[in-house]
Amino acid sequence: MGIVLGIDLGTSNSCMAMVDAATGQARVLPNREGERTTPSVVAFDASGRVTVGSAARRQAVLHPRNTVYGVKRLIGRRFSDPAVQRLMKLLPYEVVADPSGNAAVRVHGQVMTPAEVSSHVLRYLKECAEAQLGQSVEGAVITVPAYFDEVQRQETKLAGQRAGLTVHRLLNEPTAAMLSCRFDESRPENIAVFDLGGGTFDISLLHVEEEVVQVLATCGDNFLGGDNVDELVVEALRRIFLKQTGVDLTNNPEALWRLREAAESTKRTLSERDQTSIELAYLVALQEGPLHLSIPSFSRTLLENLVAKELERLRAPCEQALEDAGLTVADIHRVILVGGMTRMPAVRARAEAYLGHPGERSVNPDEAVAIGAALEADIVAGISPETPKVLLLDVLSRSLGIRTEGGRFSVLIPRNTTIPTRETKVFTTTFDQQTHVDIEVYQGEAPTVDGNRYLGELQLAGLTAAAAGTVRVAVDFTIDADGILQVTARDPTTGRKAEATLRPPTATSP
Ligand code: AMP
Secondary structure (H helix, E strand, O other): OOEEEEEEOOOOEEEEEEEOOOOOOEEEOOOOOOOOOEEOEEEEOOOOOEEEOHHHHHHOOOOHHHEEEOHHHOOOOEOOOHHHHHHHOOOOOEEEEOOOOEEEEEEOOEEEOHHHHHHHHHHHHHHHHHHHHOOOEEEEEEEEOOOOOHHHHHHHHHHHHHOOOEEEEEEEHHHHHHHOOOOOOOOOEEEEEEEEOOOOEEEEEEEEEOOEEEEEEEEEEOOOOHHHHHHHHHHHHHHHHHHHHOOOOOOOHHHHHHHHHHHHHHHHHHHHOOEEEEEEEEEEEEOOEEEEEEEEEEEHHHHHHHHHHHHHOOHHHHHHHHHHHOOOHHHOOEEEEEOHHHHOHHHHHHHHHHHOOOOEOOOOOOOHHHHHHHHHHHHHHOOOOOOOOOEEEEEOOOOEEEEEHHHEEEEEEOOOOEEOEEEEEEEEOOOOOOOOEEEEEEEOOOOEHHHOEEEEEEEEOOOOOOOOOOOEEEEEEEEOOOOOEEEEEEOOOOOOEEEEEOOOOOOOOO
């Protein structure tokens, strides 16, 4: 097998790593510009040329509508999803529905799926790795938030395949982060991985004993991250500018982009200092002359007050994960902080408040996930015999089931079940002379299907016509190590079968 990379495909930044066959150590591979992480930003010019990473980010101020960032927040989501509707109001590029009703982006009149956009980031990383290694990269282990559902996982896999990579495994980010840490194999430990990145929050509780890592529970929020903090700061800056000059920047994407850059850098500075200043010269050009934004003092306290309510949203997933794992704060031995946002003091304070331990800072929060993915890639590819063969037991992030009578949701596999797994449940026909059944598959925790995510459906025809309740249909769900679902429906009497690997929803889905 050729080279298999570990890739952390992040909302804001991506990072790649590989294990050196000689040393058995994982190391980060820098990109073409020498950076250890690559902004997950893709710019498209009118001639179809694609630019990725810092170069794309640098030119974004001039072409905000053609520069796509944070697309991980859209991947595998319906356009009608309220979270997408909220998010698109804040994005300078255009978000549209693709022909299937999924969220997509439109640049230069061309509609692209989030997977297509992500594939450019992955291809760029692959090419950078190949250029420095002088060898071709065959595949990758790509990480995803533990909280990603089926569709989001499938779309991420598709992005990898489009980039010319064999995706050997999708690995949950917290599991990857955990693998990057040293742990004492002689002592069983419960470890919390608190991961707050640009767009998502994940909290996972793992149990490590000898060479088995078992995910006990995972919870999170796909719409909580550094971007939310930046948006609140942008909004504050917009209001200050309106007050200072009377000019509203709401419909000025170029100026909003500059505010966003300033907000993000202010946030970073305030992780190290108590206060900073913001100066944005020539923010808008009016006929009477240019207008500048000048804020001589912007304090950490002000930032913390602005975002306190948003950071409070970190609490519920932590409590839920503890409850699902059957643990209390007293049972946790270590807390590992991952994701750039855990550099913010207010975030670290929350992690400690909700999990009872100060977070460990021995791992680099930007690189831990890619390093863990590289270690897993090494196991998959069987490159260095020294790599300890850790057995990973991951869990399903959300319950899987089917629609039954009256739109009720019948769960086949509850959330936090260890995967890979398989479950069969027998259903009966609901009306007389019924010769086919439609198996509609959903994912979520609501008692009725309306509140859950539609994943797809399959039909089993050719049933024996008989009275309602007398013909049986066995529905089988099999989930592989990537969390990808294969559904089979079988008539046990005739042996007739229908099966499907579920694909993202089509236009017919609600
Ligand atoms: P990630 O998705 O893990 O790359 O995290 C990216 C997020 O972390 C972005 O929102 C960054 O603005 C944020 N971030 C990176 N460094 C810092 C820092 N020193 N202080 C606060 N936030 C940071």
